[in-house]
Amino acid sequence: MEFLEYSSTMLSSCPAAPRPLLLLLLKLFGSLPFNPKVLEPAPVPVPSSLVMLISSLNVKPNNFLAGKKSQISSTPPMRFRYAMVCSSNQNRSMEAHALLKRQGLDVASYGTGSHVKLPGPSLREPNVYDFGTPYKQMFDELRRKDPELYKRNGILQMIKRNLSVKLAPQRWQDNAGDGVFDVVMTFEEKVFDSVLEDLNNREQSLTKTILVMNLEVKDNHEEAAIGGRLALELCQEIEGNETWEDTIDDIVAGFEKQHRRKLVYSISFY
Template identity: 40%
Template sequence: MAYDPRLAGAGTAAPDPPTPPPPPPSTASATATATKASASLEQADSFKLRFCTVCASNQNRSMEAHLRLSTASSPFPVISFGTGSLVRLPGPSITQPNVYHFNSTSYSQMYDELMSKDERLYRNNGILNMLDRNRNVKWGPERFQDWVPGSPRTDHVSKGDKGALGTEGGVVDAIITCEERCWDAVVDDLMNKGSPLNRPVHVFNVDIRDNHEEALVGGKAILELATRLNEIAAQEQKVLGSEGWENGTGEARRSFDEKVPEVLASWQEKWPNLPALWTLAWL
């Protein structure tokens, strides 16, 4: 406030105290920026692609990947299948496998049966340990060719299957097989199903040898691939919006689809011993 010289001799009057300066504009701006960044990070972390893992019998490789995805520090919605005509597990000899039906025999039933047959044999070859892991992940093996995309899967949530939350609608964004013949079977079956949902789905194959040690390595690699894909998907939605994403349309979805081969190529450089394939198919 300007000083009035007419008050100089009054003695009883004094100038008003100066008005305090406003807070630095940078403080408010920084707070808004931090809040916006925090909201963006929260949105990116909350978004999750939905995955499907597939091997021949829904026992070893697909189940290790299912476990990894569903129990990650930031879990993914995931379902898993086999592509064989029957579930086959090693038996006393190569000509005497243990054979079960998909969709109707639980992992616990298999565990109990093999335990009663020859606990020592099936403990030593790792089958009992594998089945024990499987029954703590989901109820039992499912066959991919019997899956109806878009059919509700709410019973899997009630059964306590890991990764079931988020898959209730019966759709996935990516399918990851663990053997080339399984990839062929999945791609052929999707074509035979006729794309009833007209929804794009990325189909990968990560070639993993069918033993317990390689399955552990493959499961770790698949989790990393899923994480990279999810980061790109969240980034595209942040920049371009999520309109149409659930229907497989919109700018963000198209941009994500175009970047998937780049993501896979970068991932393959780190995992050269796990040859990969990719195609875009339709549910």
């Protein structure tokens, strides 16, 4: 009895290796019903360091641990982080964001206004939202207000595109927690000035350079589509170089000559 009491007490704390032997002894002494499954070795936990390694390699853990052929992504890492910026993070910046994201570039988008503004029944009656309001909420509200109007002027289609890209509009001045960017693309002179002013007012403790460019694009659906394609082409040209510092003058000159559009750029710091 002393053996059985001692064995039962130690069962839960015994190492994995002697556990089957102890269970067999308990069976022989009649203390436990025999179950062959309890003699199977305990599963070995996967170390957290291995899980992190698998995640960093973009490998499916089950296939990796089962010894199957690893499925590692062949997509090369992006050199630069891009930010597309307009006033309300609705039309121009989101058109460019969607295109760059589709092509695999590391991109985010923002607005610089105090509020998000969308066209309403008249110029004096815009729809005004706070940054961070989900696109889905805007879509549902406008469709409920006047579905014919907002379908006819393309607002519902635009917001539907936006909610497939991200959750809600974001404000550039509140993006300190999003990390640093290498290239910022704006689509209006006043937005360009707002981004530079904000960067100049930041602490700039990293001494990291950031390229801020402005491509003037009218705020309508047709021009936004053209501007988005031009922004994608320009960013792909930048992405094709090891650094933009040594090549930006040639890139800008070539872009302006080909498309007959003026580019303005400035270099700032984080």
